[in-house]
Amino acid sequence: MKRSEHARGLLHRAAGIAVLLGGVLLAAKLCYGAPPDPGQIPSIFKPQSTPANSIFHLSLLVLAITGLIFALVFSLLVYVIVKFRKRDIDDASEPPQVYGSNQIELAWTVIPILIVLVLFLATARVIRSIQDAPKPSGAIEVIAIGHQFWWEFRYPALGVVTANELHVPVGDASNPTPTFLTLLSADTDHSFWVPRLAGKTDLIPNRVNHTWIDPLQTGLYLGQCAQYCGTQHAKMLLRVYADSPEQFNQWVQEQKNPANNNDAVADGRRIFETTACVNCHAVSGTIADGHFGPDLTHLMSRETIASGAALNTRENLRAWLQNPDSIKPGSLMPAMQLNEKDLDALTAYLLTLR
Amino acid sequence: MSSQAITLTTVRQDARPVSERIHDWVVTVDHKKLGILYIVYGLVFLMLGGIEATIMRIQLIVPHNHFVSPQVFNRMFTMHGTTMIFFVVMPLLFGFGTYLIPLMIGARDMAFPRLNAFSFWMTAFGGVLLYFSFIGGYGLYGAGNAPDVGWFAYAPLTARAFSPGHSTDFWTLALLISGIGSIGTAVNFITTILSMRCPGMTLGKMPLLAWLNLIMGGMVILALSPLTAAQIMLSIDRYLGGHFFDTQAGGSAVLWMHFFWIFGHPEVYILVVPAFAFVSEIIPVFSRKPIFGYPIMVAATVCIGFISFSVWAHHMFTVGMNSYGNTFFTVTSMIIAVPTGIKIFNWLGTMWGGKIQFKAPMLFCVGFVFQFLIAGLTGIMLATSPFDWQLGNSYFVVAHFHYVIVGAILFTIFGAFYYWFPKMSGRMYNEALGKWHFWLFFVGFHLTFDFMHIPGMLGMPRRIYTYEPGRGWEIWNLIVTIGVIFQIFGVLAFVINLLWSFWKGKAAGNDPWDAWTLEWSTTSPPPDYDFAVTPAVRSRRPLWDRKHPEDPDWKYE
Numbered sequence: 001m002k003r004s005e006h007a008r009g010l011l012h013r014a015a016g017i018a019v020l021l022g023g024v025l026l027a028a029k030l031c032y033g034a035p036p037d038p039g040q041i042p043s044i045f046k047p048q049s050t051p052a053n054s055i056f057h058l059s060l061l062v063l064a065i066t067g068l069i070f071a072l073v074f075s076l077l078v079y080v081i082v083k084f085r086k087r088d089i090d091d092a093s094e095p096p097q098v099y100g101s102n103q104i105e106l107a108w109t110v111i112p113i114l115i116v117l118v119l120f121l122a123t124a125r126v127i128r129s130i131q132d133a134p135k136p137s138g139a140i141e142v143i144a145i146g147h148q149f150w151w152e153f154r155y156p157a158l159g160v161v162t163a164n165e166l167h168v169p170v171g172d173a174s175n176p177t178p179t180f181l182t183l184l185s186a187d188t189d190h191s192f193w194v195p196r197l198a199g200k201t202d203l204i205p206n207r208v209n210h211t212w213i214d215p216l217q218t219g220l221y222l223g224q225c226a227q228y229c230g231t232q233h234a235k236m237l238l239r240v241y242a243d244s245p246e247q248f249n250q251w252v253q254e255q256k257n258p259a260n261n262n263d264a265v266a267d268g269r270r271i272f273e274t275t276a277c278v279n280c281h282a283v284s285g286t287i288a289d290g291h292f293g294p295d296l297t298h299l300m301s302r303e304t305i306a307s308g309a310a311l312n313t314r315e316n317l318r319a320w321l322q323n324p325d326s327i328k329p330g331s332l333m334p335a336m337q338l339n340e341k342d343l344d345a346l347t348a349y350l351l352t353l354r
Numbered sequence: 355m356s357s358q359a360i361t362l363t364t365v366r367q368d369a370r371p372v373s374e375r376i377h378d379w380v381v382t383v384d385h386k387k388l389g390i391l392y393i394v395y396g397l398v399f400l401m402l403g404g405i406e407a408t409i410m411r412i413q414l415i416v417p418h419n420h421f422v423s424p425q426v427f428n429r430m431f432t433m434h435g436t437t438m439i440f441f442v443v444m445p446l447l448f449g450f451g452t453y454l455i456p457l458m459i460g461a462r463d464m465a466f467p468r469l470n471a472f473s474f475w476m477t478a479f480g481g482v483l484l485y486f487s488f489i490g491g492y493g494l495y496g497a498g499n500a501p502d503v504g505w506f507a508y509a510p511l512t513a514r515a516f517s518p519g520h521s522t523d524f525w526t527l528a529l530l531i532s533g534i535g536s537i538g539t540a541v542n543f544i545t546t547i548l549s550m551r552c553p554g555m556t557l558g559k560m561p562l563l564a565w566l567n568l569i570m571g572g573m574v575i576l577a578l579s580p581l582t583a584a585q586i587m588l589s590i591d592r593y594l595g596g597h598f599f600d601t602q603a604g605g606s607a608v609l610w611m612h613f614f615w616i617f618g619h620p621e622v623y624i625l626v627v628p629a630f631a632f633v634s635e636i637i638p639v640f641s642r643k644p645i646f647g648y649p650i651m652v653a654a655t656v657c658i659g660f661i662s663f664s665v666w667a668h669h670m671f672t673v674g675m676n677s678y679g680n681t682f683f684t685v686t687s688m689i690i691a692v693p694t695g696i697k698i699f700n701w702l703g704t705m706w707g708g709k710i711q712f713k714a715p716m717l718f719c720v721g722f723v724f725q726f727l728i729a730g731l732t733g734i735m736l737a738t739s740p741f742d743w744q745l746g747n748s749y750f751v752v753a754h755f756h757y758v759i760v761g762a763i764l765f766t767i768f769g770a771f772y773y774w775f776p777k778m779s780g781r782m783y784n785e786a787l788g789k790w791h792f793w794l795f796f797v798g799f800h801l802t803f804d805f806m807h808i809p810g811m812l813g814m815p816r817r818i819y820t821y822e823p824g825r826g827w828e829i830w831n832l833i834v835t836i837g838v839i840f841q842i843f844g845v846l847a848f849v850i851n852l853l854w855s856f857w858k859g860k861a862a863g864n865d866p867w868d869a870w871t872l873e874w875s876t877t878s879p880p881p882d883y884d885f886a887v888t889p890a891v892r893s894r895r896p897l898w899d900r901k902h903p904e905d906p907d908w909k910y911e
Contacts (some may be wrong), residue, residue, distance in 0.1 A: 062738050202674060
């Protein structure tokens, strides 16, 4: 009698919590009706590159083992709570006093050691396969340099310099062209993380790190800086475009072209070259030779500005020039206090840098 | 035994003027008063740290929110982390240790009462200094500014080039000073436990709480020293032209990481070992059985203490160590799961076959076992270094360590509050309110920290003041923030319960739990001298022996 009441009380409480949780989940779901585009979710469980893939397979093994341990110990805990709870019908006597058992304790020492051994061996293999992978002759070399709060990408063999949007060729089984990145930092610590392509690796000043990716499908892969690097760490976004070999070659050719020199925007160009812009930004073929900010030679070939914080449209560009803090408060680019006319001219000039 | 002394305490404290009583608290060297000072201090900072966390969660409730600026957000997470680790959890644990250790080993005070007071006031001064940065951070440059370099303050963000003003100095000095206090407390714990035990209490007959605090003390001395050294080096960098961590002048950022984490990882165990100690006292009493496998519990903790000094670089799997380094720190980090697992099994073994009473202290301890199990398993995932390359520095890690620090450590601290509140105040707490506290906090905790794992796996890094819509993170962040509301109400129930019971609670009596360790043999609250007659013990459960003379423990140990 008492027993069933206890059970019912427990059941009621559990049901109450379940309803509460369900309610919260439902309310949250209602607030966000439309599901996001699955291609835009940088999930570690949708790998599209060899390193991310090996990590994914290892993670399945780890999840299976830990899940099993959880199920086992959790059922034990529930059993103990239900079975050995003090009941109202119990008398005041103490239960049998047990001090321990060497056999049982030996068992729950040895079994975990064996599990750890298995996990460790599986892990060691994956560490080797990712970190010590040989570099094939067709590999693309990129130097990635972290800045507060943007990415610089240099392709030394191809003579290309760009920012924030990394273009790499898609992987090809017969002729592997993985991209090997050398990671450097110009100021504080950063971390290169594109979850669907590879695990993260830090960019640390005074240190040279390496990572590699080989996207298996063309498309855009999102990521962002994963090591706190200062005020605008949150908007140090990262975009990797996996192009088909033809697209990639075409992109490289375009990037190698000198900057457009269009007399229609000579006003804007004059403003650019006579204000402090040139101290930080470079445009090939002009006196602008700064290295503190992104190279602008082919600014309009990029889909975003401010390291992915805004789409690269005329309005955003103008707003950014007028006051960078309106898009990215704390960004290191100062507002140049230009008047409306100069702003329009400068924006027009930048729009020709294709 | 010592209960014969009860009638001797007749001094009426509350008849004296308030100023005199405050003076008593300020100049006290009594371990019980200092313990309570530590605890009250920790609770005040818990509220401050909680407010900071709430501000962050409001900011992250929707993408591109403008509740606070990035500068404020960065200060909030720096202050939240520093506060919770150094000025909430450590003082609370030290407070319980300072209060309980002499009582549990049958001593009248700590070995060095004045060092005890000095340590508390150093810790207290450290916390006040940290919060003074809100006013003085910019020095003479302008308005207030708190540190914004993150609680592990990676170089070179702390260099003067990237952190002008004085906010980082406040952080450095606060930790330096409170670190001196912590080392003093550790020395005091170790000396007291090694040399002031009552007759008959050999090392093997100490309560587990004393054993675990002994181990914790050793770890504090070893771990706080590198942190203190690193803080001094950082100050030299900032003011005397040193280049230890100044990468622009050839210093090493990775050196700071090594210094910080050789402190930082043992620190996790410094915090969790005293939590183990509470659980190892509370679970047996509410299961009505002795702790299962006392010797192996001690051995496992000693193992954890040693191994914890060889795992620090698992915080650095992404800094580009070579494959051998990563492999080494993977295996040491996984090995530490073995002694930790043993402890969980032994607590289950203690409950097995008992008559478990689900009073508030026990509820929190069962919550601890459940949550610590999950924290341990996500810990194994993070120890798998390739998996860590994905999960490290993401919200998954944030969820993982909050599972340890809130789900495990804070839960046991709440349990300890309810368990020892009758001893400290002489009054019982309200059981119904205690249960409300547990269930509200339990639901809030799981809403917040269970769902926090998911955005991490979907690529959301930590320490970002806002995030992009359309990456599948919105709904999870919303749920996480909703959980905070439940936690706030839970803590509110706790505060009301403490205050109400302190003034209006029923008298508790010496031994409300029918427990077995020495602190329950004296009055509640204990007299200044703890025990009128030094007790003598023959087993680990002296009060069991007294209550069951026909079946005493010492026959079996």
